[in-house]
Amino acid sequence: MDIQLGPVTFFLMVGIAVFLLSFGITVPVFGESRSTRKRLQKRLQEIQQSSDRPPISNLLREKYLKRLGRFERALEQLPGMERIARFIEQAGHTILAYKLVLIALLLCIAAAIAVWVFSKTWPLALVAGLLGLALPFLRVNRDRQKRMDRFDEQLPEAIDIIKRALQAGHPFSESLHIVADGLEAPIGKEFGITFADLNYGNDLRRAMLGLLERVPSITLMAFVTSVLVQKETGGNLAEILDKISKVIRGRFRFQRKIKTLSAEGRLSAWILTLVPFGLFVLIYFTTPGYLPILVESPEGRQLVIAACVAMTLGIFWIRRILKIEV
Incomplete structure:
Protein backbone atom coordinates (compact mmCIF):
# COMPACT_ATOMS: atom_id res chain seq x y z
CA MET A 1 0.00 0.00 0.00
CA ASP A 2 1.67 3.17 -1.25
CA ILE A 3 0.75 6.15 0.90
CA GLN A 4 2.25 9.55 0.14
CA LEU A 5 2.35 12.06 3.00
CA GLY A 6 2.11 15.33 1.14
CA PRO A 7 1.07 18.75 2.56
CA VAL A 8 -2.62 18.05 2.01
CA THR A 9 -2.35 14.75 3.85
CA PHE A 10 -0.44 16.36 6.70
CA PHE A 11 -2.98 19.13 7.21
CA LEU A 12 -5.78 16.58 6.95
CA MET A 13 -4.16 14.60 9.76
CA VAL A 14 -3.89 17.79 11.83
CA GLY A 15 -7.57 18.51 11.18
CA ILE A 16 -8.56 14.99 12.20
CA ALA A 17 -6.53 15.31 15.40
CA VAL A 18 -8.14 18.63 16.33
CA PHE A 19 -11.57 17.20 15.47
CA LEU A 20 -11.05 14.20 17.72
CA LEU A 21 -9.78 16.41 20.50
CA SER A 22 -12.73 18.77 20.21
CA PHE A 23 -15.30 15.98 20.42
CA GLY A 24 -13.28 13.59 22.58
CA ILE A 25 -11.73 15.78 25.27
CA THR A 26 -14.00 18.81 25.46
CA VAL A 27 -16.79 16.88 27.15
CA PRO A 28 -18.53 17.16 30.50
CA VAL A 29 -16.29 15.58 33.12
CA PHE A 30 -19.22 14.74 35.33
CA GLY A 31 -22.12 12.78 33.92
CA GLU A 32 -24.52 9.91 34.16
CA SER A 33 -23.57 6.35 33.37
CA ARG A 34 -24.88 4.87 30.15
CA SER A 35 -26.27 1.86 31.97
CA THR A 36 -28.33 4.15 34.21
CA ARG A 37 -29.77 6.01 31.22
CA LYS A 38 -30.55 2.72 29.46
CA ARG A 39 -32.34 1.34 32.52
CA LEU A 40 -34.28 4.59 32.79
CA GLN A 41 -35.35 4.47 29.14
CA LYS A 42 -36.29 0.80 29.39
CA ARG A 43 -38.39 1.39 32.50
CA LEU A 44 -40.17 4.32 30.88
CA GLN A 45 -40.99 2.23 27.81
CA GLU A 46 -42.44 -0.51 30.02
CA ILE A 47 -44.62 2.02 31.80
CA GLN A 48 -45.83 3.49 28.52
CA GLN A 49 -46.68 0.06 27.12
CA SER A 50 -48.61 -0.96 30.22
CA SER A 51 -50.96 2.01 29.94
CA ASP A 52 -54.06 2.20 27.76
CA ARG A 53 -53.60 5.94 27.15
CA PRO A 54 -51.03 7.03 24.53
CA PRO A 55 -48.27 9.35 25.78
CA ILE A 56 -48.44 12.97 24.71
CA SER A 57 -45.15 12.54 22.80
CA ASN A 58 -46.91 10.10 20.45
CA LEU A 59 -49.77 12.52 19.96
CA LEU A 60 -47.37 15.36 19.21
CA ARG A 61 -45.51 13.20 16.69
CA GLU A 62 -48.75 12.21 14.94
CA LYS A 63 -49.72 15.87 14.69
CA TYR A 64 -46.23 16.68 13.45
CA LEU A 65 -46.42 14.01 10.71
CA LYS A 66 -49.83 15.21 9.53
CA ARG A 67 -48.36 18.61 8.69
CA LEU A 68 -45.84 17.03 6.28
CA GLY A 69 -46.38 16.13 2.66
CA ARG A 70 -46.91 12.55 1.59
CA PHE A 71 -43.29 12.03 0.46
CA GLU A 72 -41.75 13.62 3.55
CA ARG A 73 -44.15 11.70 5.80
CA ALA A 74 -43.06 8.43 4.20
CA LEU A 75 -39.39 9.30 4.75
CA GLU A 76 -40.02 10.30 8.38
CA GLN A 77 -41.73 6.96 9.02
CA LEU A 78 -38.73 4.89 7.90
CA PRO A 79 -37.18 2.62 10.56
CA GLY A 80 -35.03 4.56 12.98
CA MET A 81 -36.32 8.00 11.97
CA GLU A 82 -38.50 8.37 15.07
CA ARG A 83 -35.49 7.82 17.30
CA ILE A 84 -33.44 10.35 15.31
CA ALA A 85 -36.34 12.82 15.44
CA ARG A 86 -36.49 12.52 19.23
CA PHE A 87 -32.72 12.95 19.36
CA ILE A 88 -33.04 16.16 17.29
CA GLU A 89 -35.92 17.42 19.44
CA GLN A 90 -33.90 16.91 22.60
CA ALA A 91 -31.18 19.06 21.01
CA GLY A 92 -33.67 21.87 20.46
CA HIS A 93 -33.50 21.75 16.64
CA THR A 94 -36.39 21.67 14.21
CA ILE A 95 -34.75 20.00 11.21
CA LEU A 96 -36.51 16.90 9.88
CA ALA A 97 -34.82 13.59 10.66
CA TYR A 98 -34.49 12.47 7.03
CA LYS A 99 -32.87 15.82 6.12
CA LEU A 100 -30.23 15.30 8.80
CA VAL A 101 -29.50 11.85 7.38
CA LEU A 102 -29.26 13.25 3.84
CA ILE A 103 -26.88 16.01 4.99
CA ALA A 104 -24.70 13.41 6.69
CA LEU A 105 -24.59 11.26 3.53
CA LEU A 106 -23.75 14.25 1.31
CA LEU A 107 -20.95 15.33 3.65
CA CYS A 108 -19.63 11.77 3.67
CA ILE A 109 -19.49 11.58 -0.13
CA ALA A 110 -18.10 15.11 -0.56
CA ALA A 111 -15.36 14.64 2.06
CA ALA A 112 -14.29 11.27 0.66
CA ILE A 113 -14.14 12.57 -2.93
CA ALA A 114 -12.26 15.74 -1.96
CA VAL A 115 -9.61 13.86 0.02
CA TRP A 116 -9.24 11.27 -2.73
CA VAL A 117 -8.77 13.97 -5.39
CA PHE A 118 -6.04 15.75 -3.43
CA SER A 119 -4.23 12.82 -1.79
CA LYS A 120 -5.06 9.73 -3.89
CA THR A 121 -5.04 7.79 -0.63
CA TRP A 122 -8.07 5.59 -0.06
CA PRO A 123 -7.59 5.04 3.71
CA LEU A 124 -7.57 8.79 4.31
CA ALA A 125 -10.55 9.20 1.97
CA LEU A 126 -12.39 6.52 3.95
CA VAL A 127 -11.59 8.24 7.27
CA ALA A 128 -12.66 11.62 5.88
CA GLY A 129 -15.92 10.10 4.63
CA LEU A 130 -16.66 8.55 8.02
CA LEU A 131 -15.95 11.85 9.75
CA GLY A 132 -18.21 13.66 7.32
CA LEU A 133 -20.94 11.13 8.02
CA ALA A 134 -20.57 11.49 11.78
CA LEU A 135 -20.16 15.28 11.92
CA PRO A 136 -23.88 16.27 11.75
CA PHE A 137 -24.82 13.71 14.39
CA LEU A 138 -21.94 14.78 16.62
CA ARG A 139 -23.05 18.40 16.29
CA VAL A 140 -26.61 17.51 17.21
CA ASN A 141 -25.33 15.39 20.11
CA ARG A 142 -23.24 18.31 21.39
CA ASP A 143 -26.23 20.67 21.16
CA ARG A 144 -28.34 18.06 22.92
CA GLN A 145 -25.82 17.78 25.74
CA LYS A 146 -25.68 21.58 26.09
CA ARG A 147 -29.46 21.74 26.22
CA THR A 260 -11.38 22.39 37.79
CA LEU A 261 -9.35 19.43 39.03
CA SER A 262 -9.51 17.71 35.62
CA ALA A 263 -8.44 20.81 33.66
CA GLU A 264 -4.81 19.71 33.83
CA GLY A 265 -5.66 16.35 32.28
CA ARG A 266 -7.54 17.97 29.40
CA LEU A 267 -4.67 20.37 28.76
CA SER A 268 -2.24 17.44 28.79
CA ALA A 269 -4.35 15.69 26.17
CA TRP A 270 -4.17 18.69 23.86
CA ILE A 271 -0.40 19.04 24.34
CA LEU A 272 0.40 15.34 23.90
CA THR A 273 -1.68 15.12 20.73
CA LEU A 274 -0.49 18.30 19.02
CA VAL A 275 3.21 18.09 19.94
CA PRO A 276 4.03 15.51 17.20
CA PHE A 277 2.58 17.82 14.54
CA GLY A 278 4.48 20.76 15.97
CA LEU A 279 7.71 18.76 15.87
CA PHE A 280 6.97 17.75 12.28
CA VAL A 281 6.69 21.40 11.25
CA LEU A 282 9.78 22.35 13.25
CA ILE A 283 11.91 19.63 11.65
CA TYR A 284 10.53 20.52 8.21
CA PHE A 285 11.88 24.08 8.50
CA THR A 286 15.10 23.39 10.46
CA THR A 287 16.42 20.06 9.15
CA PRO A 288 14.27 18.99 6.19
CA GLY A 289 16.74 16.27 5.27
CA TYR A 290 15.47 14.10 8.11
CA LEU A 291 11.89 13.87 6.86
CA PRO A 292 12.32 11.81 3.65
CA ILE A 293 13.39 8.83 5.73
CA LEU A 294 10.06 9.00 7.58
CA VAL A 295 7.63 9.89 4.82
CA GLU A 296 9.13 8.09 1.81
CA SER A 297 10.21 4.73 3.17
CA PRO A 298 7.54 2.03 3.66
CA GLU A 299 8.60 1.50 7.25
CA GLY A 300 8.30 5.21 8.02
CA ARG A 301 4.82 5.45 6.55
CA GLN A 302 3.73 2.43 8.59
CA LEU A 303 5.08 4.11 11.70
CA VAL A 304 3.10 7.27 10.92
CA ILE A 305 -0.10 5.27 10.46
CA ALA A 306 0.52 3.35 13.67
CA ALA A 307 1.18 6.62 15.50
CA CYS A 308 -2.13 8.08 14.23
CA VAL A 309 -4.03 5.00 15.38
CA ALA A 310 -2.34 5.07 18.79
CA MET A 311 -3.06 8.81 19.10
CA THR A 312 -6.75 8.22 18.39
CA LEU A 313 -6.94 5.46 20.98
CA GLY A 314 -5.10 7.68 23.45
CA ILE A 315 -7.60 10.51 22.98
CA PHE A 316 -10.55 8.28 23.79
CA TRP A 317 -8.66 6.65 26.66
CA ILE A 318 -7.94 10.05 28.22
CA ARG A 319 -11.59 10.95 27.70
CA ARG A 320 -12.61 7.83 29.59
CA ILE A 321 -10.23 8.66 32.43
CA LEU A 322 -11.44 12.26 32.71
CA LYS A 323 -15.17 11.57 32.60
CA ILE A 324 -16.65 10.69 35.99
CA GLU A 325 -19.90 8.78 35.71
CA VAL A 326 -22.44 8.68 38.51
Whole structure:
Protein backbone atom coordinates (compact mmCIF):
# COMPACT_ATOMS: atom_id res chain seq x y z
CA MET A 1 0.00 0.00 0.00
CA ASP A 2 1.67 3.17 -1.25
CA ILE A 3 0.75 6.15 0.90
CA GLN A 4 2.25 9.55 0.14
CA LEU A 5 2.35 12.06 3.00
CA GLY A 6 2.11 15.33 1.14
CA PRO A 7 1.07 18.75 2.56
CA VAL A 8 -2.62 18.05 2.01
CA THR A 9 -2.35 14.75 3.85
CA PHE A 10 -0.44 16.36 6.70
CA PHE A 11 -2.98 19.13 7.21
CA LEU A 12 -5.78 16.58 6.95
CA MET A 13 -4.16 14.60 9.76
CA VAL A 14 -3.89 17.79 11.83
CA GLY A 15 -7.57 18.51 11.18
CA ILE A 16 -8.56 14.99 12.20
CA ALA A 17 -6.53 15.31 15.40
CA VAL A 18 -8.14 18.63 16.33
CA PHE A 19 -11.57 17.20 15.47
CA LEU A 20 -11.05 14.20 17.72
CA LEU A 21 -9.78 16.41 20.50
CA SER A 22 -12.73 18.77 20.21
CA PHE A 23 -15.30 15.98 20.42
CA GLY A 24 -13.28 13.59 22.58
CA ILE A 25 -11.73 15.78 25.27
CA THR A 26 -14.00 18.81 25.46
CA VAL A 27 -16.79 16.88 27.15
CA PRO A 28 -18.53 17.16 30.50
CA VAL A 29 -16.29 15.58 33.12
CA PHE A 30 -19.22 14.74 35.33
CA GLY A 31 -22.12 12.78 33.92
CA GLU A 32 -24.52 9.91 34.16
CA SER A 33 -23.57 6.35 33.37
CA ARG A 34 -24.88 4.87 30.15
CA SER A 35 -26.27 1.86 31.97
CA THR A 36 -28.33 4.15 34.21
CA ARG A 37 -29.77 6.01 31.22
CA LYS A 38 -30.55 2.72 29.46
CA ARG A 39 -32.34 1.34 32.52
CA LEU A 40 -34.28 4.59 32.79
CA GLN A 41 -35.35 4.47 29.14
CA LYS A 42 -36.29 0.80 29.39
CA ARG A 43 -38.39 1.39 32.50
CA LEU A 44 -40.17 4.32 30.88
CA GLN A 45 -40.99 2.23 27.81
CA GLU A 46 -42.44 -0.51 30.02
CA ILE A 47 -44.62 2.02 31.80
CA GLN A 48 -45.83 3.49 28.52
CA GLN A 49 -46.68 0.06 27.12
CA SER A 50 -48.61 -0.96 30.22
CA SER A 51 -50.96 2.01 29.94
CA ASP A 52 -54.06 2.20 27.76
CA ARG A 53 -53.60 5.94 27.15
CA PRO A 54 -51.03 7.03 24.53
CA PRO A 55 -48.27 9.35 25.78
CA ILE A 56 -48.44 12.97 24.71
CA SER A 57 -45.15 12.54 22.80
CA ASN A 58 -46.91 10.10 20.45
CA LEU A 59 -49.77 12.52 19.96
CA LEU A 60 -47.37 15.36 19.21
CA ARG A 61 -45.51 13.20 16.69
CA GLU A 62 -48.75 12.21 14.94
CA LYS A 63 -49.72 15.87 14.69
CA TYR A 64 -46.23 16.68 13.45
CA LEU A 65 -46.42 14.01 10.71
CA LYS A 66 -49.83 15.21 9.53
CA ARG A 67 -48.36 18.61 8.69
CA LEU A 68 -45.84 17.03 6.28
CA GLY A 69 -46.38 16.13 2.66
CA ARG A 70 -46.91 12.55 1.59
CA PHE A 71 -43.29 12.03 0.46
CA GLU A 72 -41.75 13.62 3.55
CA ARG A 73 -44.15 11.70 5.80
CA ALA A 74 -43.06 8.43 4.20
CA LEU A 75 -39.39 9.30 4.75
CA GLU A 76 -40.02 10.30 8.38
CA GLN A 77 -41.73 6.96 9.02
CA LEU A 78 -38.73 4.89 7.90
CA PRO A 79 -37.18 2.62 10.56
CA GLY A 80 -35.03 4.56 12.98
CA MET A 81 -36.32 8.00 11.97
CA GLU A 82 -38.50 8.37 15.07
CA ARG A 83 -35.49 7.82 17.30
CA ILE A 84 -33.44 10.35 15.31
CA ALA A 85 -36.34 12.82 15.44
CA ARG A 86 -36.49 12.52 19.23
CA PHE A 87 -32.72 12.95 19.36
CA ILE A 88 -33.04 16.16 17.29
CA GLU A 89 -35.92 17.42 19.44
CA GLN A 90 -33.90 16.91 22.60
CA ALA A 91 -31.18 19.06 21.01
CA GLY A 92 -33.67 21.87 20.46
CA HIS A 93 -33.50 21.75 16.64
CA THR A 94 -36.39 21.67 14.21
CA ILE A 95 -34.75 20.00 11.21
CA LEU A 96 -36.51 16.90 9.88
CA ALA A 97 -34.82 13.59 10.66
CA TYR A 98 -34.49 12.47 7.03
CA LYS A 99 -32.87 15.82 6.12
CA LEU A 100 -30.23 15.30 8.80
CA VAL A 101 -29.50 11.85 7.38
CA LEU A 102 -29.26 13.25 3.84
CA ILE A 103 -26.88 16.01 4.99
CA ALA A 104 -24.70 13.41 6.69
CA LEU A 105 -24.59 11.26 3.53
CA LEU A 106 -23.75 14.25 1.31
CA LEU A 107 -20.95 15.33 3.65
CA CYS A 108 -19.63 11.77 3.67
CA ILE A 109 -19.49 11.58 -0.13
CA ALA A 110 -18.10 15.11 -0.56
CA ALA A 111 -15.36 14.64 2.06
CA ALA A 112 -14.29 11.27 0.66
CA ILE A 113 -14.14 12.57 -2.93
CA ALA A 114 -12.26 15.74 -1.96
CA VAL A 115 -9.61 13.86 0.02
CA TRP A 116 -9.24 11.27 -2.73
CA VAL A 117 -8.77 13.97 -5.39
CA PHE A 118 -6.04 15.75 -3.43
CA SER A 119 -4.23 12.82 -1.79
CA LYS A 120 -5.06 9.73 -3.89
CA THR A 121 -5.04 7.79 -0.63
CA TRP A 122 -8.07 5.59 -0.06
CA PRO A 123 -7.59 5.04 3.71
CA LEU A 124 -7.57 8.79 4.31
CA ALA A 125 -10.55 9.20 1.97
CA LEU A 126 -12.39 6.52 3.95
CA VAL A 127 -11.59 8.24 7.27
CA ALA A 128 -12.66 11.62 5.88
CA GLY A 129 -15.92 10.10 4.63
CA LEU A 130 -16.66 8.55 8.02
CA LEU A 131 -15.95 11.85 9.75
CA GLY A 132 -18.21 13.66 7.32
CA LEU A 133 -20.94 11.13 8.02
CA ALA A 134 -20.57 11.49 11.78
CA LEU A 135 -20.16 15.28 11.92
CA PRO A 136 -23.88 16.27 11.75
CA PHE A 137 -24.82 13.71 14.39
CA LEU A 138 -21.94 14.78 16.62
CA ARG A 139 -23.05 18.40 16.29
CA VAL A 140 -26.61 17.51 17.21
CA ASN A 141 -25.33 15.39 20.11
CA ARG A 142 -23.24 18.31 21.39
CA ASP A 143 -26.23 20.67 21.16
CA ARG A 144 -28.34 18.06 22.92
CA GLN A 145 -25.82 17.78 25.74
CA LYS A 146 -25.68 21.58 26.09
CA ARG A 147 -29.46 21.74 26.22
CA MET A 148 -29.60 19.00 28.86
CA ASP A 149 -26.95 20.81 30.89
CA ARG A 150 -28.89 24.05 30.57
CA PHE A 151 -32.04 22.27 31.75
CA ASP A 152 -30.20 20.92 34.79
CA GLU A 153 -28.87 24.40 35.57
CA GLN A 154 -32.38 25.86 35.45
CA LEU A 155 -33.95 23.05 37.48
CA PRO A 156 -33.07 24.37 40.98
CA GLU A 157 -34.65 27.74 40.13
CA ALA A 158 -37.74 25.98 38.76
CA ILE A 159 -38.02 23.89 41.92
CA ASP A 160 -37.81 27.05 44.04
CA ILE A 161 -40.61 28.63 41.98
CA ILE A 162 -42.76 25.52 42.43
CA LYS A 163 -42.02 25.49 46.16
CA ARG A 164 -43.05 29.15 46.57
CA ALA A 165 -46.16 28.59 44.45
CA LEU A 166 -47.20 25.66 46.64
CA GLN A 167 -46.60 27.69 49.79
CA ALA A 168 -48.80 30.43 48.32
CA GLY A 169 -51.64 27.93 47.88
CA HIS A 170 -51.40 27.16 44.15
CA PRO A 171 -52.00 23.57 43.01
CA PHE A 172 -49.05 21.65 41.62
CA SER A 173 -50.27 21.82 38.01
CA GLU A 174 -50.60 25.59 38.22
CA SER A 175 -47.05 25.84 39.61
CA LEU A 176 -45.83 24.06 36.47
CA HIS A 177 -47.64 26.69 34.42
CA ILE A 178 -45.91 29.45 36.41
CA VAL A 179 -42.52 27.87 35.65
CA ALA A 180 -43.41 27.60 31.96
CA ASP A 181 -44.32 31.30 31.83
CA GLY A 182 -41.49 32.56 34.01
CA LEU A 183 -38.43 30.69 32.73
CA GLU A 184 -36.83 30.49 29.32
CA ALA A 185 -36.34 27.39 27.22
CA PRO A 186 -35.54 24.58 27.57
CA ILE A 187 -37.10 24.14 31.00
CA GLY A 188 -39.95 26.56 30.33
CA LYS A 189 -40.90 24.70 27.16
CA GLU A 190 -40.70 21.24 28.76
CA PHE A 191 -42.72 22.22 31.82
CA GLY A 192 -45.25 23.83 29.50
CA ILE A 193 -45.64 20.52 27.67
CA THR A 194 -46.08 18.77 31.02
CA PHE A 195 -48.77 21.28 32.03
CA ALA A 196 -50.53 20.65 28.70
CA ASP A 197 -50.21 16.91 29.32
CA LEU A 198 -52.07 17.30 32.63
CA ASN A 199 -54.76 19.38 30.95
CA TYR A 200 -55.08 16.72 28.26
CA GLY A 201 -56.26 14.32 30.92
CA ASN A 202 -53.21 12.30 31.93
CA ASP A 203 -52.64 11.78 35.60
CA LEU A 204 -49.68 13.31 37.41
CA ARG A 205 -47.65 10.11 37.30
CA ARG A 206 -47.78 9.75 33.52
CA ALA A 207 -47.22 13.46 32.95
CA MET A 208 -44.08 13.51 35.10
CA LEU A 209 -42.78 10.30 33.52
CA GLY A 210 -43.40 11.88 30.12
CA LEU A 211 -41.23 14.83 31.18
CA LEU A 212 -38.52 12.42 32.26
CA GLU A 213 -38.78 10.62 28.92
CA ARG A 214 -38.22 13.85 26.99
CA VAL A 215 -35.38 14.93 29.29
CA PRO A 216 -33.56 11.79 30.49
CA SER A 217 -31.60 13.22 33.39
CA ILE A 218 -30.69 11.82 36.77
CA THR A 219 -31.14 15.29 38.27
CA LEU A 220 -34.68 15.52 36.91
CA MET A 221 -35.34 11.96 38.05
CA ALA A 222 -34.74 13.06 41.65
CA PHE A 223 -37.38 15.76 41.26
CA VAL A 224 -39.88 13.46 39.54
CA THR A 225 -39.36 10.72 42.12
CA SER A 226 -39.93 13.11 45.02
CA VAL A 227 -43.19 14.38 43.48
CA LEU A 228 -44.52 10.89 42.77
CA VAL A 229 -43.55 9.52 46.20
CA GLN A 230 -45.23 12.48 47.92
CA LYS A 231 -48.36 11.84 45.86
CA GLU A 232 -48.48 8.22 47.06
CA THR A 233 -47.46 8.68 50.69
CA GLY A 234 -48.37 12.27 51.49
CA GLY A 235 -46.27 14.88 53.26
CA ASN A 236 -45.21 18.47 52.76
CA LEU A 237 -44.12 18.71 49.12
CA ALA A 238 -42.72 22.22 49.57
CA GLU A 239 -40.25 21.01 52.23
CA ILE A 240 -39.27 18.03 50.09
CA LEU A 241 -38.61 20.26 47.09
CA ASP A 242 -36.53 22.60 49.23
CA LYS A 243 -34.25 19.71 50.18
CA ILE A 244 -34.10 18.47 46.57
CA SER A 245 -33.08 21.95 45.42
CA LYS A 246 -30.23 22.05 47.96
CA VAL A 247 -29.02 18.59 46.87
CA ILE A 248 -29.00 19.59 43.18
CA ARG A 249 -27.08 22.81 43.92
CA GLY A 250 -24.55 20.81 45.92
CA ARG A 251 -24.20 18.43 42.97
CA PHE A 252 -23.39 21.36 40.69
CA ARG A 253 -20.79 22.67 43.13
CA PHE A 254 -19.14 19.27 43.13
CA GLN A 255 -19.31 19.19 39.33
CA ARG A 256 -17.49 22.53 39.03
CA LYS A 257 -14.84 21.33 41.47
CA ILE A 258 -14.26 18.15 39.46
CA LYS A 259 -14.05 20.17 36.25
CA THR A 260 -11.38 22.39 37.79
CA LEU A 261 -9.35 19.43 39.03
CA SER A 262 -9.51 17.71 35.62
CA ALA A 263 -8.44 20.81 33.66
CA GLU A 264 -4.81 19.71 33.83
CA GLY A 265 -5.66 16.35 32.28
CA ARG A 266 -7.54 17.97 29.40
CA LEU A 267 -4.67 20.37 28.76
CA SER A 268 -2.24 17.44 28.79
CA ALA A 269 -4.35 15.69 26.17
CA TRP A 270 -4.17 18.69 23.86
CA ILE A 271 -0.40 19.04 24.34
CA LEU A 272 0.40 15.34 23.90
CA THR A 273 -1.68 15.12 20.73
CA LEU A 274 -0.49 18.30 19.02
CA VAL A 275 3.21 18.09 19.94
CA PRO A 276 4.03 15.51 17.20
CA PHE A 277 2.58 17.82 14.54
CA GLY A 278 4.48 20.76 15.97
CA LEU A 279 7.71 18.76 15.87
CA PHE A 280 6.97 17.75 12.28
CA VAL A 281 6.69 21.40 11.25
CA LEU A 282 9.78 22.35 13.25
CA ILE A 283 11.91 19.63 11.65
CA TYR A 284 10.53 20.52 8.21
CA PHE A 285 11.88 24.08 8.50
CA THR A 286 15.10 23.39 10.46
CA THR A 287 16.42 20.06 9.15
CA PRO A 288 14.27 18.99 6.19
CA GLY A 289 16.74 16.27 5.27
CA TYR A 290 15.47 14.10 8.11
CA LEU A 291 11.89 13.87 6.86
CA PRO A 292 12.32 11.81 3.65
CA ILE A 293 13.39 8.83 5.73
CA LEU A 294 10.06 9.00 7.58
CA VAL A 295 7.63 9.89 4.82
CA GLU A 296 9.13 8.09 1.81
CA SER A 297 10.21 4.73 3.17
CA PRO A 298 7.54 2.03 3.66
CA GLU A 299 8.60 1.50 7.25
CA GLY A 300 8.30 5.21 8.02
CA ARG A 301 4.82 5.45 6.55
CA GLN A 302 3.73 2.43 8.59
CA LEU A 303 5.08 4.11 11.70
CA VAL A 304 3.10 7.27 10.92
CA ILE A 305 -0.10 5.27 10.46
CA ALA A 306 0.52 3.35 13.67
CA ALA A 307 1.18 6.62 15.50
CA CYS A 308 -2.13 8.08 14.23
CA VAL A 309 -4.03 5.00 15.38
CA ALA A 310 -2.34 5.07 18.79
CA MET A 311 -3.06 8.81 19.10
CA THR A 312 -6.75 8.22 18.39
CA LEU A 313 -6.94 5.46 20.98
CA GLY A 314 -5.10 7.68 23.45
CA ILE A 315 -7.60 10.51 22.98
CA PHE A 316 -10.55 8.28 23.79
CA TRP A 317 -8.66 6.65 26.66
CA ILE A 318 -7.94 10.05 28.22
CA ARG A 319 -11.59 10.95 27.70
CA ARG A 320 -12.61 7.83 29.59
CA ILE A 321 -10.23 8.66 32.43
CA LEU A 322 -11.44 12.26 32.71
CA LYS A 323 -15.17 11.57 32.60
CA ILE A 324 -16.65 10.69 35.99
CA GLU A 325 -19.90 8.78 35.71
CA VAL A 326 -22.44 8.68 38.51
